Amino acid sequence: MHTMTERRNITKQCKSCLEMNKEQSTASTEELLNPAKLASLQRQYKELLEQFEQTLDKHNRKEMQLRLEKLERNIELEKRSVMTSGLRSLFVVQAIVSLSVGGLLAANKFPFVQEVPLVFRALGFWMVWLFTIPSLRARKPNMAEKNALNVAFLACPVANVVIPFVNKDTFLLWFVNVSVVLSLYGYYFFLSDEAVRAQSQLKIRGILRYLDWGSWR
Known part of the structure; x- marks a missing residue:
């Protein structure tokens, strides 16, 4: 009887924690540094909680309880x-x-x-794509700015590859x-209307996603 009561109490406590985590995380997902990781942890927590509810073995339940507590932390x-505002300022300076x-x-x-x-002059115009744009994206900007930076992140490499066939001036490439x-x-x-500014128009996919450190993924 004591074991069943304890089991119900632990399950109730875990469910309460899960609901609290969901409520708190949905309020400011865009402010999180790594929302994808949080979602993954919450999914693991939910799956483990379901296993915990179905497990009768005392040893396994104790082990699961410890894992649940670790996931909670x-x-x-x-x-x-x-x-934070300080981190945003740091990215702007960068x-x-x-x-x-x-x-x-x-x-x-x-x-x-x-x-x-020449190799460093070439690096000069590539730095806009390698560091400037990702730094601005890492600030978690609003949707309009994020769309602008997403398109720029895809457009700049195209310009850097195509324009040298016409003009090899490195400063011109930086200016472009x-x-x-x-x-x-x-x-x-x-110039865009409200609908365009408010919606996510373009996402970084494929191999570029791994080069885009500013996306926090």
Whole structure:
């Protein structure tokens, strides 16, 4: 009798924790650093809880209870990992620095360097795609800005590959990359209608998803 009562109490407590986790996580999913990981942990918790309810063996139940408690701690930790204003500012600074350094490299005007090697000048215009755009995306921006950056993340590599067949000026390529980003910002913020700004228009897929560290996935 005591075992059955204890079992019901533990199950009730776990279910209560699961419901609380769902309510708290849905309120500010966009603010979480890794919402996909939180969703995965909650799914594991739910599946393990179902197994716990169906298991009669005392030893297995004790082991499952320990795993449930560990998952609870991990879920709580993920819920606390949110995008703070300080972290957002850090990413903005990172974007500005990478953009500036890239421009200096591409223009062959880097301080204290008489002649920037071609490979570093090429890196200069690629830095917009490699660092500036992902840094801005890592800030968890609103949907309009996210759409602009998603399109820019796909458009800039195309420009960087195609334009050198016509003009190999590295500073021109850097300028084109910056222009692409600014043009897309202008379109999504000022020219597109409310429906376009509010909806997710484009997602990073395939191999580019693994290069896009700014997506937090």
